[in-house]
Amino acid sequence: MAKKKEDITYSGITTKELKNGETAIMVRFKYLGKTYPLKNFTKLFGCNTEKQAHDKLNQEIKKMLSEGKDPFNSQTKNLDYYFEERYKTQIIKKLWREDTTAKNYLKFYNKYMRKPLGWKKLSKITYTDLDDILKSISHTGATQHNQLKKILNPIFKEAMRRGEVDTNPASLLERHKEKKKEKISKRTTEDNLTIVKKLYKAVGLYKPKQTLKKELNAYLYLLLLTAHRYGELLKLTREDIYLDKNLIISPAEITKTREDYHYPVPEECVEYFKSVNSGKLFPNLVYSSVADYWSKLMSLST
Structure with a gap:
């Protein structure tokens, strides 16, 4: 009598429950005179059943071993490999800022792509895989949807140039129209100067906790009066401030254009700048909180 599908066992292949409650398909096998130690096929290749592991072993792994390739090497050129290589290269070439673009791409990759796709070779990734993601x-919104194409498209394009793949499934992904912020002129009838005056007045009304007051107020004045990017201002150090010349020099490594910027020190910030001896100019302010600071300022200016 034939065994039921669920009763079929595969030599050397077992299902193990891990400490975190997840299950893993573990494989131990001998091939071409060599015995291979226990391998987690779920982690390595995304196999979720013993049959998948059996098929993977016999249809792909053994074939690679016969060709002298090591399918278990951490440097196997799967999507993880190509993403991490591009990630490092783009930062080195200063094409991605490490604290913004690179950080956002890595976060998206880890959250949505690494587990379902990271272990796969580029030639095994299909449009259906991408559609599933x-x-x-x-x-989520259009920005998140477009991240998938932005990350994958250049990886596949380069692989095609190298002759490693014949198709680029990422090129088939639709680019979603990202919602643009409404212009201020559409949201209010007030002119820009009136708006700036109201915001300036609101800084004096802002009452954060006392230990943060001088630092935050100086930062808000600097942001408002210089119109520089808030991330850039947070990276300024005391060494970038030349009070004797009434000058701030944002070094190239913290500006988006990769050029030094020279601009005057607002009078409202001088007293606070004098109180900082060295290091970060705004050591207690964090990038993720700036939107909250600005929203509060907006509410006080109405």
């Missing part, structure tokens, strides 16, 4: 993030 898009379905899993259907609750």
Whole structure:
């Protein structure tokens, strides 16, 4: 009598429950006179059943071993490999800022791509794989949807130039129109100067906790009166301030254009700048909180 599908066992292949409650398909096998130690096929290749592991072993792994390739090497050129290589290269070439673009791409990759796709070779990634990811993030906006194409498209293009793949499934992904911020002129009838005056007045009304007051107020004045990017201002150090010349020099490594910027010190910030001896100019302010600071300032200016 034939065994039921669920009763079929595969030599050397077992299902193990891990300490975190997840299950893993573990494989131990001998091939071409060599015995291979226990391998986690779920972690390495995304196998979720013993049959998948059996098929993977016999249809791909053994074939690679016969060709002298090591399918278990951490440097196997799967998507993880190509993403991490591009990630490092773009930072080195200063094409991605490490604290913004690179950080956002890495976060997206880790959250949505690494587990379902990272272990796969580029030639094994299909449009259906990418569509499945898009379905899993259907609750997010256009920016998140476009991240998938932005990350994958250049990786596949380079692989095609090298002759490693014949198709680019990422090129089939639709680019979603990202919502643009409404212009201020559409949101209010007040002219720009009136708006700036109101915000300036609001800085004096802002009452954060006492230990943060001088630092935050100086930062808000600097942001308002110089119109520089808030991330850039947070990276300024006391060494970038030349009070004797009434000058701030944002060094090239912290500006978006990769050029030094020279601009005057607002009078409202001088007293605070004098109180900082060295190091970060705003050591207690964090990038992720700036939007909250600005929203509070906006509410005080109405």
